[in-house]
Amino acid sequence: MIIDCHGHYTTAPAQLQAFRDAQIAHFEDSGKPAPGPLEISDDEIRESIEINQLGAMRERGADMTIFSPRAVGMGHHIGDEAMSKDWARICNDMIHRVVRLFPDNFVGVCQLPQSPGVPVANCIEELERCVNELGFVGCNLNPDPSGGLWQTKPLTDPEWYPFYKKLVELDVPAMIHVSGSCNPNFHHTGAHYINADTTAFMQFIQGDLFKDFPDLRLIIPHGGGAVPYHWGRYRGLADMLNKPLLSEHVMKNVYFDTCVYHQPGIELLFKVIDTDNILFASEMFGAVKGIDPETGFHFDHTKRYVDSLDISAEDKRKVFELNARRVYPRLDAALKARGK
Numbered sequence: 001m002i003i004d005c006h007g008h009y010t011t012a013p014a015q016l017q018a019f020r021d022a023q024i025a026h027f028e029d030s031g032k033p034a035p036g037p038l039e040i041s042d043d044e045i046r047e048s049i050e051i052n053q054l055g056a057m058r059e060r061g062a063d064m065t066i067f068s069p070r071a072v073g074m075g076h077h078i079g080d081e082a083m084s085k086d087w088a089r090i091c092n093d094m095i096h097r098v099v100r101l102f103p104d105n106f107v108g109v110c111q112l113p114q115s116p117g118v119p120v121a122n123c124i125e126e127l128e129r130c131v132n133e134l135g136f137v138g139c140n141l142n143p144d145p146s147g148g149l150w151q152t153k154p155l156t157d158p159e160w161y162p163f164y165k166k167l168v169e170l171d172v173p174a175m176i177h178v179s180g181s182c183n184p185n186f187h188h189t190g191a192h193y194i195n196a197d198t199t200a201f202m203q204f205i206q207g208d209l210f211k212d213f214p215d216l217r218l219i220i221p222h223g224g225g226a227v228p229y230h231w232g233r234y235r236g237l238a239d240m241l242n243k244p245l246l247s248e249h250v251m252k253n254v255y256f257d258t259c260v261y262h263q264p265g266i267e268l269l270f271k272v273i274d275t276d277n278i279l280f281a282s283e284m285f286g287a288v289k290g291i292d293p294e295t296g297f298h299f300d301h302t303k304r305y306v307d308s309l310d311i312s313a314e315d316k317r318k319v320f321e322l323n324a325r326r327v328y329p330r331l332d333a334a335l336k337a338r339g340k
């Protein structure tokens with residue numbers, strides 16, 4: 001079985017974005033109408049998935065996608081906490097509807113109602129609703145809800161601890177995933193995402209988070225940002241900061257995905273990072289949707305890169321399936337319940 005741990009509902013029917021646009025307009029000017037109820041039919045959802053994500057999964061050979069709302073659409077830096085709560089709930093309900101329509105191919109991961117300056121503990125209610133009531137298996141945690149201004153404390157600060165405690169209690173992982181950037185210096189998918197991945201990893205080196213939460217599991221997407229390429233720098237920094245070896249200090253709790261859109265990048269990732277810490281993912285449809293003129297295949301057809309690696313069949317199975325089942329135990333349990 002092939003599990004893609006990182007997919008977003010970037011193809012939702014247009015009414016969803018129209019709702020968001022109206023919500024933002026109303027927030028900025030209360031004289032403008034509040035958004036009306038969101039009306040999207042099951043047929044519209046079915047079509048938006050079948051011709052897009054599901055079509056590509058079938059063509060490329062993935063069975064199940066761990067699916068979350070559009071990341072850049074989370075927009076935690078826009079509006080206030082109440083607005084983020086409404087928006088997160090609506091986006092998560094959309095994911096739930098996709099999962100109900102295609103239970104064999106999708107499982108949900110939730111957006112959190114984060115907002116700048118608001119304790120992340122306030123997101124626990126929505127996390128619990130999504131996990132306990134909607135059957136979701138994880139969440140996307142934004143390390144920078146201020147959208148490129150980095151106004152929150154590092155991820156290792158006790159401010160984040162109540163949320164981690166809940167993740168451990170529910171036995172669900174979080175993918176560290178920023179949203180849009182309000183800082184024009186940082187293109188969101190080309191710079192802000194990769195910066196955040198790299199920044200989160202360095203924060204884990206500087207702190208002692210996993211000493212306090214030995215069972216916490218965090219996924220750093222986009223191949224771990226710049227980390228694998230600069231692995232020597234990070235090992236050296238851990239040494240300079242008198243921290244244990246990264247294998248002990250960070251890598252018992254942190255996983256990277258395969259959203260690296262070229263063969264040499266994937267080869268480097270596998271050369272540097274232990275296979276047990278790599279999860280297959282494509283981020284369909286995310287940062288790069290086009291066809292690579294050098295290969296003639298889509299940049300985000302990441303399965304091809306993993307298939308081409310000179311690693312054992314056993315290691316490939318870990319990356320395609322077993323690691324995801326270990327990191328997302330609620331998915332594993334749901335699959336086992338279906339005899340898979």
Ligand SMILES: [Zn+2]
Nearest residue numbers: 008071283286
């Ligand atoms: Zn993503």
